[in-house]
Amino acid sequence: MLVVVIAMDRRYSAVARRLREVGLRVTAPRVAVLEVLDGHPHAGVDTVAAQVRNRIGRVSTQAVYDVLGACADAGLVRRIEPAGSAARFETRAGDDHHHLVCRSCGRITDVDCVVGVPPCLTPDDDAGYQLDEAEIVFWGRCPDCHNARTTHHDEHEEARP
Numbered sequence: 001m002l003v004v005v006i007a008m009d010r011r012y013s014a015v016a017r018r019l020r021e022v023g024l025r026v027t028a029p030r031v032a033v034l035e036v037l038d039g040h041p042h043a044g045v046d047t048v049a050a051q052v053r054n055r056i057g058r059v060s061t062q063a064v065y066d067v068l069g070a071c072a073d074a075g076l077v078r079r080i081e082p083a084g085s086a087a088r089f090e091t092r093a094g095d096d097h098h099h100l101v102c103r104s105c106g107r108i109t110d111v112d113c114v115v116g117v118p119p120c121l122t123p124d125d126d127a128g129y130q131l132d133e134a135e136i137v138f139w140g141r142c143p144d145c146h147n148a149r150t151t152h153h154d155e156h157e158e159a160r161p
């Protein structure tokens with residue numbers, strides 16, 4: 001009997017287990033949101049909502065936002081907000097990794113934490129604050145944008161007499 005139950009639950013099992021572990025009820029929207037985020041790290045709420053609708057049909061963006069909030073509160077989802085960007089979400093939560101952000105196209109790439117535990121950096125003077133996070137974003141240009149620039153530059157140089 002147990003085998004039958006596990007087989008029936010296989011599609012949702014990994015994500016459902018994550019929800020149960022943090023005491024969240026397993027619902028279709030929650031499962032869909034986590035599965036979408038697993039495949040699209042650093043997605044914004046609109047992207048997540050569109051993908052969730054592809055999977056399970058009509059779900060409001062507000063409902064998706066509520067699911068993201070509940071999962072973030074439970075530690076299953078991490079919310080990041082690079083300057084100039086709408087909030088992005090990812091299921092790689094709780095490991096204090098950091099991000100490389102491209103100034104040109106907005107691409108976001110994970111980079112492992114050197115220290116491994118938050119807060120990553122300790123200020124000289126914490127002014128009595130109980131710190132639990134240091135947000136570190138590395139800004140620059142992604143390989144695609146950098147290469148596009150370099151190529152453009154070369155063409156420009158060659159075009160000169």
Ligand SMILES: [Zn+2]
Nearest residue numbers: 102105142145
């Ligand atoms: Zn880029």
Ligand SMILES: [Zn+2]
Nearest residue numbers: 090092099110
């Ligand atoms: Zn990340």
Ligand SMILES: [Zn+2]
Nearest residue numbers: 096113114120
């Ligand atoms: Zn760190």
